[in-house]
Amino acid sequence: MIRGLIILLSFQSAGEIVSRLFSLPVPGPVIGLVLLLAFLIRRGKVDAPIDIVASAMVKNLGLLFVPAAVGVVMFLPQLKANFWAISIALTVSVVATIAVSAAILRFWPGHRQIVAEEHKEAA
Amino acid sequence: MTPALPIAEIWVYLAGSPLFALLLTLVAYEAGLMIYERSNRNPFANPVAIAVILVAIGISLIDMPYAKYFEGAQFIHFLLGTATVALAVPIYQCWDSLRGKVLPLIISLLCGGAVSILTAVFTARLFGADLTIQKAMLAKSVTAPIAMGVAERISASPTLTAVFAVCTGVIGAILARYILDALRLTAWWQRGFAIGVAAHGIGTSRAMSIHPQAGAFAGLAMGMHGVAGAVLIPLIADVII
Numbered sequence: 001m002i003r004g005l006i007i008l009l010s011f012q013s014a015g016e017i018v019s020r021l022f023s024l025p026v027p028g029p030v031i032g033l034v035l036l037l038a039f040l041i042r043r044g045k046v047d048a049p050i051d052i053v054a055s056a057m058v059k060n061l062g063l064l065f066v067p068a069a070v071g072v073v074m075f076l077p078q079l080k081a082n083f084w085a086i087s088i089a090l091t092v093s094v095v096a097t098i099a100v101s102a103a104i105l106r107f108w109p110g111h112r113q114i115v116a117e118e119h120k121e122a123a
Numbered sequence: 124m125t126p127a128l129p130i131a132e133i134w135v136y137l138a139g140s141p142l143f144a145l146l147l148t149l150v151a152y153e154a155g156l157m158i159y160e161r162s163n164r165n166p167f168a169n170p171v172a173i174a175v176i177l178v179a180i181g182i183s184l185i186d187m188p189y190a191k192y193f194e195g196a197q198f199i200h201f202l203l204g205t206a207t208v209a210l211a212v213p214i215y216q217c218w219d220s221l222r223g224k225v226l227p228l229i230i231s232l233l234c235g236g237a238v239s240i241l242t243a244v245f246t247a248r249l250f251g252a253d254l255t256i257q258k259a260m261l262a263k264s265v266t267a268p269i270a271m272g273v274a275e276r277i278s279a280s281p282t283l284t285a286v287f288a289v290c291t292g293v294i295g296a297i298l299a300r301y302i303l304d305a306l307r308l309t310a311w312w313q314r315g316f317a318i319g320v321a322a323h324g325i326g327t328s329r330a331m332s333i334h335p336q337a338g339a340f341a342g343l344a345m346g347m348h349g350v351a352g353a354v355l356i357p358l359i360a361d362v363i364i
């Protein structure tokens with residue numbers, strides 16, 4: 001487990017360094033993700049120590065949002081005057097975004113076939 | 124000496140150490156998970172939302188300022204960056220199934236991202252929200268840490284942007300199932316990707332709890348949206364506002 005943690009933190013640090021060195025708009029962890037992905041593709045497999053730590057973290061991803069999101073809740077009363085405008089705008093936007101990105105994938109030419117083939121494989 | 128004094132002293136000590144904030148966060152999340160599982164993973168019983176409400180009630184009851192709470196909970200918050208790196212693993216595991224899907228995924232992401240910005244900004248404008256709020260809507264579909272950086276570059280409020288990003292994540296995690304069912308999407312990768320485009324991390328966390336492939340594609344969408352948003356949103360910000 002420690003070895004997996006060392007590897008993940010190293011990729012995070014590498015991402016942080018690259019992001020700062022080239023003053024990129026993308027934060028360190030996202031670059032770390034890309035670097036780790038490139039490493040895994042080159043290596044052709046996920047070593048057990050990485051898998052153990054990464055799976056545990058990804059499974060509990062929600063927990064990690066809690067401290068920052070509590071700050072959001074404490075901030076909400078300041079938005080009282082615009083409550084409805086904000087709620088409606090966010091809801092409309094989320095529904096439209098999911099619908100459009102989903103519809104493109106579903107109705108992409110040839111995709112129904114890909115989906116069908118995958119289902120056959122699964123069966 | 125009354126026995127109340129030592130207890131008060133112990134309490135002062137506990138509230139001052141990270142222990143209390145950590146314990147409160149973990150207990151609240153565990154409670155959120157229990158309710159989520161009991162409800163048969165009903166999207167409305169979102170574990171993150173439940174945990175956040177419980178923690179907010181908890182620290183309000185004992186008059187703990189948010190800054191004090193965060194001082195302790197930052198150990199959990201820090202791991203968010205590491206967990207983002209860890210998302211490379213589920214994405215790698217569905218790497219082979221990406222063949223033939225790259226172009227539709229990119230188009231889906233770009234159109235979804237554009238729709239997310241336009242609908243948010245113009246709906247807010249239509250309902251009379253001021254310019255500060257409209258600007259903060261621009262980056263809200265991007266994962267919060269990137270959204271805050273983008274907000275700074277387009278001189279929007281990073282705090283307000285983060286608030287909208289988190290709310291977007293929760294709303295998306297709750298509503299996604301109903302929209303995807305209405306559109307009759309059956310493939311997990313399509314469902315996951317659409318959630319990730321709209322609702323970044325909190326949506327990904329919901330997708331992970333439903334199906335590993337949905338989770339992996341949600342993580343992929345979140346990462347792609349983060350990178351594309353960081354580059355493209357500053358370019359179009361002035362045109363829209």
